[in-house]
Amino acid sequence: MTATVSELAPPRAARVATWLYFGLNGFAVGMWVVHIPSIEHATGISHSTLGLLLLALGGAAFAGMQLAGPLVDRLGQRRLVPAAGVLLGIALFTPGLAQNWWSLGLALMFLGFGNGSIDVGMNAQAVVVERGYPRPIMASFHAVWSIGGAIAALIGAATLRAGVPTQTTLSVAGVVCIVIALGAGRFLLEATEPAEEEHTEERVKPPAKLVWALGGLAFGLMLAEGVANDWAALQFRDVLGTSVSTAAYAYGAFAVAMTIGRFLTDRVAAVVGPAAIVRWGAAIAAVGMAIVIVSPWVALGLFGWALFGIGLAGGVPQLFTAAGNLDPRAAGALMARVVGLGYVGLLAGPALIGGLAHFMPLNLAFILPLVLCVLTFFGGPVLNSRK
Incomplete structure (x- = not known):
């Protein structure tokens, strides 16, 4: 036992x-x-x-x-x-x-x-x-x-x-x-x-649509994260014309801001709730990406990437928690779906941006993660219906 x-x-x-x-x-x-x-x-x-x-x-x-x-x-x-x-x-x-x-x-x-x-x-x-x-x-x-x-x-x-x-x-x-x-x-x-499960009169499974909704949000947010991981430095070099060493600061600004944001997220989530973290974090990320797209200056671009990192910091952990709490007895299987869809987004993001960059300037290709962040803002309330 x-x-x-x-x-x-x-x-x-x-x-x-x-x-x-x-x-x-x-x-x-x-x-x-x-x-x-x-x-x-x-x-x-x-x-x-x-x-x-x-x-x-x-x-x-x-x-x-x-x-x-x-x-x-x-x-x-x-x-x-x-x-x-x-x-x-x-x-x-x-x-x-x-x-x-x-x-x-x-x-x-x-x-x-x-x-x-x-x-x-x-x-x-x-x-x-x-x-x-x-x-x-x-x-x-x-x-x-x-x-x-x-x-x-x-x-x-x-x-x-x-x-x-x-x-x-x-x-x-x-x-x-x-x-x-x-x-x-x-x-x-x-x-x-x-042994507790054997005495449960009825096991209520979470709606499949809810699991897919959480997975879809994870896909969008992790796709945006993958874009930053692989393309932030290249955007500085190719769009803003910086040196390779200066370009490295773009990803650095994103990564440091995301790490700090994750340490701060838990205390904020305790006050405002997970849905607000996902929604308003996505909104902040969208603003950050908009700044990256339009900025002609390095300093403003660094601020945009940092804002993007802060915005994305807390959303995915909230989604994983929601998936794991849908049914504690099947938490692993449920999380495998949500985490798996998120991971697909993480892998797909850089490739999709690379494909779009063949047809448009790189900064305009970043409209894709911006749009996904906006969609996440509107889809975030799904976390309030997880029970």
Whole structure:
């Protein structure tokens, strides 16, 4: 028999453990991203081939989410989340071992599957932990993910500068992930007592339209985030004509603002509610993107990207929480759908902007994420009807 939430671990211990898993995930992804250029060079592949392999990584991540969702409900979070963390740590070894395009493709599918699995598991655990607190805490977990990525960027830059082989760095990083995954697992909480379900007279399933609505909002917001990740620096360089070094500040402004915003979101959400965070955050993001589109000046452009990051900071965590609370007994499966649709948006955004940029100036292509933010503003009230 599985123990109840109160019997397993204090919420505070589970909160710290969940922070570790989010940080682990951000760290692992960051270590891979930092080493993409060196791995591309070592395997001798072209940019176009790398693009196709990254699609394979994304597809494997989506598959991992869809498999992990039902498994986390069946096996329990104390089993699934550590196992997914170990899987991700092992997978992190493999890109550094690749010698050609097909071995790198296999490595990235392994890495993507591990990433997708832990993504669903740790978000489901975050929902459970949040229930033990009198206020929202989900956004802070996502902020720790960003910090994990930043730590990876710093470590990766230092090891590359020191000439440490990529295989060595990724292997050590993989070991770190495995150790954290195994050590933190015993502090996690389980969502429900299975015996309770046997005495439930009727299990009410959430409307499918509501699940798809949450997934659609996640798709739009994460598509906008993906646009910033891949195109912010290029917009500064190509539209505003800045140097490469100055262009890097565009993404920096977005990323720093988003991280700070995620740390602030929980306290604001406790006052105004999740629907307001999604709606008005999307409105702020739309204003920020409008500034980016029309600004001819670097300083104003930086302000626009920062505003865009602040606006997008809190919306996705609120959507994930709403999905996980629709039915606690099927939280993993429900979150797999919403997280999966969001991840599709994250992958699709950069590609769609690239396609539009063939037919119009890059800044005008950014009308797409602006429109999605506006639509999210009008669709945000769906969070008030989730019960």
